[in-house]
Amino acid sequence: MFDFQTLIQLIVSGISVGMIYGVVAFGYQLTFATSKTLNFGQGEALMLGSLAGFTIMTQIGSIFGIPLPIAYVLMLPFVLIFGMAQGALVEWLGVRQAIKTKSEAGWIMATIALGIIFKNLAENIWGRDTFTFPNPLPEQAIQIMGIRILPMEVLIVCGAIALMAAVEMFNRRSIYGKAVVATAADIGAAGLMGVNTAQVITLSYALSSLTAAFAGVLVAPVTLTGAGLGSALGLKAFAVAIIGGLTSGVGVVVGGVLLGITDRLTGYYISTGYQDVPGLVLLLLVLSFKPSGLFGKSAIKKV
């Protein structure tokens, strides 16, 4: 017996979680573009963002007695700044030296290690248990033709798209954004333009963690939050970045949504125990047959 309504319902909720994967994967792309390195602690950056957001929001809420939606909006700039600082710290502590000495293993080990440290730190500050993140929007689902959509799910999709669009606008329109694009294209030539490319790499780490922190406060109201929030999400987003391609902005959105939907479908029709399997299988398939990702360009044409 096949219930079409349920299928649509699963797809719709898969889209919102998929957008989260997409945004975090987009963060992986940002550092890869400028430095060919990845922050394997992206998931922990997301978790820290969500926990910092929780604390800031409850502080704002309790001190001034401000309603939740407003407290949520007021919290955002703090979390974004927090994310940037955290990302810059990761670059400074773990990546800069490895880039200088051209050590491949260096940044991999360092970003993984920093991720673990951040997780331990979070466990000590916020405890090991999961807890609910205050939902700024109504808990009641909107009904559209029998499909239930949470207001927060709508906000996730819009927020994710808005953030990626904002970064894209920065890259296209501002002189500093163009410097980022130039650094990604040819770091030596960018240096000749007078661009401090080491700073651009730091900036890309800051933006990458900002993205993750933002994703953290977007997703937390519909899931639970806690020090364990990041690990699974970080790995999923990494799979998305590989599946979609480390160079394709469209790729991570499509890859994220694809993975979000397959997660939900497997969880419902097969077993929640196998929920993570299809995505990882897809990851393995892409790695063996199209390592540049489904949407990745192999190389830019040189004349």
Place this chain on the structure above:
Amino acid sequence: MLTVENLVAGYGKVRVLQGISLDVQQGQLVTLIGSNGAGKTTTLRALSGMIKPDFGSIRIGGADITGLSSHEITRKGVAHSPEGRRVFPVLSVEDNLVMGAFTRLTGSRPKGDVKADLARMFDLFPRLAERRLQLAGTLSGGEQQMLAMARALMLNPEVLLLDEPSMGLAPKLVEEVFSTISRLKAAKVTMLLVEQFAAAALEVADYGYVLENGRIAASGPAERLKNDPAVKAAYLGAAH
């Protein structure tokens, strides 16, 4: 303007430049010629900070720039149009030029009139004007070469380093490149030109240096080098 003394540089443990000295006066066009692998590109890379010198000193207008990073050297007014053009393929022609003016737009060099300079570049290289919004990666080799030169000029440089601007171009385009260089010279742009077409380079230059195996083998006013029998035999033969 640019003074290099006893410069030693290379890649890792490989020393390419064995101690070279050269001088580029303000408003002069100086050319550096030599066979493949002599170290011409390496010299320009060391001057613009793309590689760090092991020894020696580089000064620009009296300021010591030895050992600075390339972005710091650029901020002192050294523009480098590198070997292989290295335009930004994913940026438009115009954005490539804007990147040439990055230091001016971000306050580390006097701003001047960037818009007017853009217009000037499009006058100097009309082909680029037609392709203003096209991605640089889709330009032909010759067009990319013009873009690389124009991008370097957007710095309003104290000195312009040109690495084989004629490389890989059809004869007609080579002529065009040299006539552009003459026009820049007439406009009093200080230049250090590396060229494979030694005869043509000595024709436009004021002064020349001949590089051999990382050493300066000969130098002098271009007029004199052109007629030097040894230089003639080695660099101005039928092959050049």
